Amino acid sequence: MTVRELSLSGALVVGLSTQLSEIFAIKPVLPGKGEVELLAKLVRQGKDGAAVRLFYSDQDTMQALWEHIRDNLPPTDSCPYCGHPDDSREGSCDKCSLYLNFSKKNYLERHIENTFAQRLNIRLSRLNLEHIQKIIQFVDAKLLKVQHRSPDKEFLGTSQGMLSVFSMVRKVAPTEMSVLLLGESGTGKELTARSLHHLSSRRDGPFVAVNCAAIPETLLEAELFGYEKGAFTGAYATKKGKFESADGGTLFLDEIGDLPASLQAKLLRFLEDRLVQPVGSAHSRKIDVRIVAATNCDLQRAMAHGQFRTDLFYRLNSFTIKLPPLRERGEDKVRLARHFLEKFSRSENRHMEFSDEALDAIRNHPWPGNVRELENKVRRGFLMATGRVVDPECMELDQGDPAPVPEADSKPGATQKDYVIKVLEQNGYVIARAARQLNISRPSMYALIKKHGINIDNMK
Numbered sequence: 001m002t003v004r005e006l007s008l009s010g011a012l013v014v015g016l017s018t019q020l021s022e023i024f025a026i027k028p029v030l031p032g033k034g035e036v037e038l039l040a041k042l043v044r045q046g047k048d049g050a051a052v053r054l055f056y057s058d059q060d061t062m063q064a065l066w067e068h069i070r071d072n073l074p075p076t077d078s079c080p081y082c083g084h085p086d087d088s089r090e091g092s093c094d095k096c097s098l099y100l101n102f103s104k105k106n107y108l109e110r111h112i113e114n115t116f117a118q119r120l121n122i123r124l125s126r127l128n129l130e131h132i133q134k135i136i137q138f139v140d141a142k143l144l145k146v147q148h149r150s151p152d153k154e155f156l157g158t159s160q161g162m163l164s165v166f167s168m169v170r171k172v173a174p175t176e177m178s179v180l181l182l183g184e185s186g187t188g189k190e191l192t193a194r195s196l197h198h199l200s201s202r203r204d205g206p207f208v209a210v211n212c213a214a215i216p217e218t219l220l221e222a223e224l225f226g227y228e229k230g231a232f233t234g235a236y237a238t239k240k241g242k243f244e245s246a247d248g249g250t251l252f253l254d255e256i257g258d259l260p261a262s263l264q265a266k267l268l269r270f271l272e273d274r275l276v277q278p279v280g281s282a283h284s285r286k287i288d289v290r291i292v293a294a295t296n297c298d299l300q301r302a303m304a305h306g307q308f309r310t311d312l313f314y315r316l317n318s319f320t321i322k323l324p325p326l327r328e329r330g331e332d333k334v335r336l337a338r339h340f341l342e343k344f345s346r347s348e349n350r351h352m353e354f355s356d357e358a359l360d361a362i363r364n365h366p367w368p369g370n371v372r373e374l375e376n377k378v379r380r381g382f383l384m385a386t387g388r389v390v391d392p393e394c395m396e397l398d399q400g401d402p403a404p405v406p407e408a409d410s411k412p413g414a415t416q417k418d419y420v421i422k423v424l425e426q427n428g429y430v431i432a433r434a435a436r437q438l439n440i441s442r443p444s445m446y447a448l449i450k451k452h453g454i455n456i457d458n459m460k
């Protein structure tokens, strides 16, 4: 096979024996580069030879090919591609629109771009409007995902609700605004708070998380604001509070709805003047901390009952992000489940997969404990599966009988309280075990106990 004519996108070859659809290689010798391999496809067989289309190769080869072609261009005023008379060679050929300014440095890139655009045009012209509309929608959806993609590769979600969370996180993170995170237990409030911190200019400062429901009321003030030596019995040395530990960074106050009234006032004062006064100290210190607060309880209702200060609520509520419950996240349930299974598989070096039944059970389960519950079920499935396949039984996912977990704020108080007491009884009043049964965190279990005024010591 001999290569007679060679251009950037095509060649004339003689002695070719090939079918129309086949892709084959031609190997012209280029000065200064030697033999190069170019992939080609037959376009037309004529009596002088076969016209072939060339596929673009790597940049070096294309550059060498272009230099060779340029050096051998015939001294003609016509377009070398279509023969149309053109004496300027400054722009594009009027007839075939190819870029003719050969002396320009970026000729090769322009030529390749134009050729791609032309091919795309030809393809598009063969599609009907409905197809084009579908392509545009597809591209839009892809762009949306790229732009709103999670700021953290461990923070997953492609459902509409989560894309909007990611978008809000990106917008508010670089500002100094306080942020209020709302959402049921296990929906990812702490993960969101960490993302806010990592995307802010405070990322090199500390991230300090405090669960206001998990610390007894009597200790909470000292824990948050610190204390001076001798401030109270047992205060043997001066101790920094969480505000001070978070200086220059972010303080995440989880279960803010459980903050006692006196501390609500202190937090409000801090948000106004950024001063912190340790217990037993006569002096205040200026602290540079961004507050991210979170709660899974209904602060509006708490305000209506006089349990949460309205002024503090409005101060914190200037930017609110609501984490959607897992049951409203569509296929994210399966994506997250696969993510957790892969994580466990990697850490144990044991590859596992879900059965189709397991995937259906994951789709249908109501997930009252949200992502935390999903992670726990997948962990259980990973540990209990005997072969390489995780089925609904080893995850203890019974589609017909989802665990009736009390939803913190949607049921009348008495019913929920009874249920919590029952679960505590069943688990011998061991908080961790009761929390596990309800698929909620220990702090959330404490919060439920506190919310209903349940006194475990009297019950044992």
Ligand SMILES: Nc1ncnc2c1ncn2[C@@H]1O[C@H](COP(=O)(O)OP(=O)(O)OP(=O)(O)O)[C@@H](O)[C@H]1O
Pocket (backbone or CB within 6 Å): 154, 155, 156, 157, 183, 184, 185, 186, 187, 188, 189, 190, 191, 192, 254, 296, 336, 371, 372, 375, 440, 441, 443, 444
């Ligand atoms: N979108 C997500 N992608 C990956 N992991 C997630 C996601 N959301 C939550 N998780 C994981 O689920 C678990 C619970 O999340 P997190 O502690 O942030 O929830 P929370 O809303 O703060 O819960 P609680 O109110 O009970 O404190 C964590 O292990 C977290 O890493």
